[in-house]
Amino acid sequence: xxxxxxxxxxxxxxxxxxxxxxxxxxRVIHSPAYRYTLGAVAEWRYGRILLLxxxxxxxxxxxxxxxxxxxxxxxxxxxYPPEPGVEANFTLDNYALFxxxxxxxxxxxxxxxxASIATAVTLIVVYPVAYYVAKVVSPGGRSRAxxxxxxxFWAGEIIRIFSxxxxxxxxxAVNVLLREIGLTDRPIQMLYTSFSISFGLxxxxxxxxxxxxxxxxxxxxxxxxxxxxxxxAGPFTRFRRIVLPLxxxxxxxxxxxxxxxxxxxxxxxxxxxxxxxxxFSETISSFFHGASSRWPAGAAFAMIMLAASLVTVxxxxxxVGGSKQRTF
Amino acid sequence: MRAVFLDWPGLALKSFYxxxxxxxxxxxxxxxxxxxxxxxxxxxxxxxxxxxxYAKVIQDKxxxxxxxxxxxxxxxxxxxxxxxxxWIAMLIGSLRGAAQYVAFAVACLPAVVPGMISAISLxxxxxxxxxxxxxxxxxxxxxxxxxxxxxxxxxxxxxxxPGNLVDAARDLGADSIVTFFRVTLPYLGPAIxxxxxxxxxxxxxxxxxTFFLGGYRPTLPMLIFARVQSGMSPEINVMATLVLVVxxxxxxxxxxxxxxxxxx
Numbered sequence: 001x002x003x004x005x006x007x008x009x010x011x012x013x014x015x016x017x018x019x020x021x022x023x024x025x026x027r028v029i030h031s032p033a034y035r036y037t038l039g040a041v042a043e044w045r046y047g048r049i050l051l052l053x054x055x056x057x058x059x060x061x062x063x064x065x066x067x068x069x070x071x072x073x074x075x076x077x078x079x080y081p082p083e084p085g086v087e088a089n090f091t092l093d094n095y096a097l098f099x100x101x102x103x104x105x106x107x108x109x110x111x112x113x114x115a116s117i118a119t120a121v122t123l124i125v126v127y128p129v130a131y132y133v134a135k136v137v138s139p140g141g142r143s144r145a146x147x148x149x150x151x152x153f154w155a156g157e158i159i160r161i162f163s164x165x166x167x168x169x170x171x172x173a174v175n176v177l178l179r180e181i182g183l184t185d186r187p188i189q190m191l192y193t194s195f196s197i198s199f200g201l202x203x204x205x206x207x208x209x210x211x212x213x214x215x216x217x218x219x220x221x222x223x224x225x226x227x228x229x230x231x232x233a234g235p236f237t238r239f240r241r242i243v244l245p246l247x248x249x250x251x252x253x254x255x256x257x258x259x260x261x262x263x264x265x266x267x268x269x270x271x272x273x274x275x276x277x278x279x280f281s282e283t284i285s286s287f288f289h290g291a292s293s294r295w296p297a298g299a300a301f302a303m304i305m306l307a308a309s310l311v312t313v314x315x316x317x318x319x320v321g322g323s324k325q326r327t328f
Numbered sequence: 329m330r331a332v333f334l335d336w337p338g339l340a341l342k343s344f345y346x347x348x349x350x351x352x353x354x355x356x357x358x359x360x361x362x363x364x365x366x367x368x369x370x371x372x373x374x375x376x377x378x379x380x381x382y383a384k385v386i387q388d389k390x391x392x393x394x395x396x397x398x399x400x401x402x403x404x405x406x407x408x409x410x411x412x413x414x415w416i417a418m419l420i421g422s423l424r425g426a427a428q429y430v431a432f433a434v435a436c437l438p439a440v441v442p443g444m445i446s447a448i449s450l451x452x453x454x455x456x457x458x459x460x461x462x463x464x465x466x467x468x469x470x471x472x473x474x475x476x477x478x479x480x481x482x483x484x485x486x487x488x489x490p491g492n493l494v495d496a497a498r499d500l501g502a503d504s505i506v507t508f509f510r511v512t513l514p515y516l517g518p519a520i521x522x523x524x525x526x527x528x529x530x531x532x533x534x535x536x537x538t539f540f541l542g543g544y545r546p547t548l549p550m551l552i553f554a555r556v557q558s559g560m561s562p563e564i565n566v567m568a569t570l571v572l573v574v575x576x577x578x579x580x581x582x583x584x585x586x587x588x589x590x591x592x
Contacts, residue, residue: 029506042503051505056416063472064437067449070456129348132341145345147583152352154579156533158549159568162556163355166362166565169370173358176372203355235337264442266536271556281444288451288540295452302448309442 068306075299094300104283108305111280112312114194115262118201119255122209125202126254130213131243135220146214153207161271164200165191192274200272205261209254216250217243252320256313263309280305356572363565370560385566394551398532401463401547405470405531406524412471413478413523414516418508420479421486432483439476446473447540454541462543469537474530478523485519486512518586525582529575 028034041047074080075095077088098104133145152160167173170187178184190196220243228238269279284305287298358372366376385391420431438446450469451461459465493515497507513520535549542550548571555564 029503038505039503042505048504052422053419055412056419059412059475060416060431060434063468063475064434067446067453067472068437068441070453071445071449074452125348128341128344132345136338136341143587148349149352151576151579152356154529154575155356155568155572156529156549156575157535158533158552158556159359159571160355162552162564162568163359165556165560166358166370167355171370171372173354173372203352206352260440260442264444264446264536266444266447266539267553271553284444284448285540288448298448299452302445306441306445 071299072303074296075303077296080295080299094297095304097297098301098304104301107278107280107283108308110277111263111305112308114197114201114279115259115309117198118205118262119259121198121202122206122258123251123255126206126209127213127251130210130250131217134214134217135222135225135243149210150207157204158267158271160204161200161268164196164203164272168196168199191272192277194273194277196272197269197277197279200268201262201265204265204268205258208257208261212254212257213247213250216247220246248320252317255316255320259313259316260309263305359565360569360572362562363569365562365565368561370562370565381562381566385563385570388563390546390551391567394546394548397545398548401466401470402528402531404467405474406527408467409471409474409478409527410520410524413475414482414513414520416475417479417482417486418512420483432479435479436476438472439480443473443536447537450537451540460543461541463545465541466538466547469541470531470534473534473537474527477526477530478520481519481523481526482516485516489515522582522586525578528578532575 029039041051076090076092078091078093079088098108129149133142133149137145155163165172168190169175170189170191172191174190175184175187178188224242224246225238228242233241264281265279266281266285269277269282273279280301284298284301287294287301361374362370363381364377364379365374366378366380416431416435420428420435423431441449447469450465450472454461454465454468459468489512493511494507497511498504502510532547533549535553538547538550539553546554548567552564552567552571555567
């Protein structure tokens with residue numbers, strides 16, 4: 001019946017036009033339940049802004065800024081968590097504590113040295129690899145060559161640290177191999193020394209160096225390399241005058257990432273290090289364990305570490321990165 | 329022609345690359361090899377081989393429980409972090425100038441702060457908001473860590489999106505909510521998928537946040553850490569090998585899917 005009336009009219013009734021081409025979504029947005037709720041919000045200008053910005057702004061203020069702010073606040077308190085009858089005052093004693101004892105500032109210095117060494121070694125080792133994948137491998141094989149380097153990193157932090165133990169333990173692969181060839185007759189102590197920590201750090205973080213370097217080197221136009229080769233520049237001149245300056249962004253972000261990660265490692269020094277190699281993370285965590293709550297001092301130490309690592313990275317970016325504005 | 333100039337440096341680079349690959353894979357393959365060792369301590373040479381350790385681990389209730397717990401936390405983290413990450417990326421994408429710069433910096437903050445400090449600050453924060461340590465706190469910590477990575481991935485894709493797609497949808501009468509779900513979200517699909525896989529791996533690998541925020545129920549990294557500290561046996565190698573295989577399969581499958589979508 002409906003068909004008959006519509007052809008007699010010579011037009012298409014509104015409901016038919018609506019339903020014929022409509023999908024599930026249209027049925028939803030034409031329903032009153034949508035139009036009077038979300039639809040109304042979407043029509044109203046401030047409603048749209050609220051919808052777009054509400055959750056992200058609240059989340060970022062609460063979860064991104066909140067914890068750091070809270071840590072800063074507690075680092076300035078004389079006691080925390082709050083106990084009845086004890087008045088918490090603002091004080092700088094927790095920061096003074098850090099400088100008062102060698103036991104406290106020595107680990108930070110050690111963390112700093114390990115992180116710097118690991119960053120330098122990683123840069124030197126990974127740079128040729130990144131260059132090879134980005135410029136020597138043909139574009140078709142590039143993603144496969146990169147995949148081979150990424151795959152070991154899916155295993156995760158703890159498993160990779162554990163696998164380093166297999167290599168360096170007293171009865172591990174390296175020592176057994178050295179004894180077999182006859183270079184040593186007793187195992188060399190490699191695990192639980194500063195060597196195993198540095199080795200483990202480099203093994204853990206080299207991916208963070210690889211990816212920024214790769215994307216920076218890949219962007220260098222091949223025509224520049226060809227042109228300089230035509231003008232008589234040898235491989236080393238080309239590297240020094242063209243590749244190195246143009247990959248500076250990658251070097252800066254790779255080094256910053258690796259340095260920050262190394263400063264924040266917690267499991268590696270515990271599993272690979274000995275008593276003489278304790279790093280600042282362990283010092284900080286000791287304030288948060290056990291019954292004696294010394295959270296304010298721990299928070300202050302964490303703030304010192306955060307400030308020290310961010311200032312170092314900032315200076316590094318300033319010196320190496322030049323004046324160019326960077327997003328990340 | 330290039331070969332004439334680059335012959336020996338090219339060869340040197342190639343051998344260096346393969347040496348590096350060997351360096352990356354050697355410890356992991358040694359670890360896998362020891363998991364078949366027929367002795368209760370870890371040492372080389374391997375000697376007799378057995379799969380008894382596998383049989384033992386598969387029946388280990390604590391291990392199975394840790395697997396389930398890890399998967400549950402990773403799934404919850406991925407679901408929440410993806411929604412929030414896309415939302416933040418949409419906000420940053422619509423901002424201009426200094427506001428965009430500030431919002432991007434704040435969004436990336438948890439990825440830049442060293443892991444240890446992030447864990448400590450979250451531990452303090454959950455005490456402030458009266459949240460007990462345990463499952464919810466772990467998920468919260470993992471989400472905070474994962475969100476910046478989703479934001480960066482989605483934002484990269486969002487910046488390559490032609491603006492006229494949204495304009496066309498609006499001209500055709502879709503309101504902004506419908507436009508988001510019918511036009512923008514499908515366009516962001518591959519980036520969101522990549523971000524989700526990244527979240528899964530990030531959450532199931534995380535140690536330091538779980539260590540400070542967790543209760544008594546261990547996740548897989550926590551369990552392996554505890555076992556390594558209490559004394560080593562090939563049992564740990566078996567657990568690590570199983571985790572390695574599963575993450576490798578997930579990673580390779582994700583890689584295969586993204587490559588297929590790129591070719592299309």
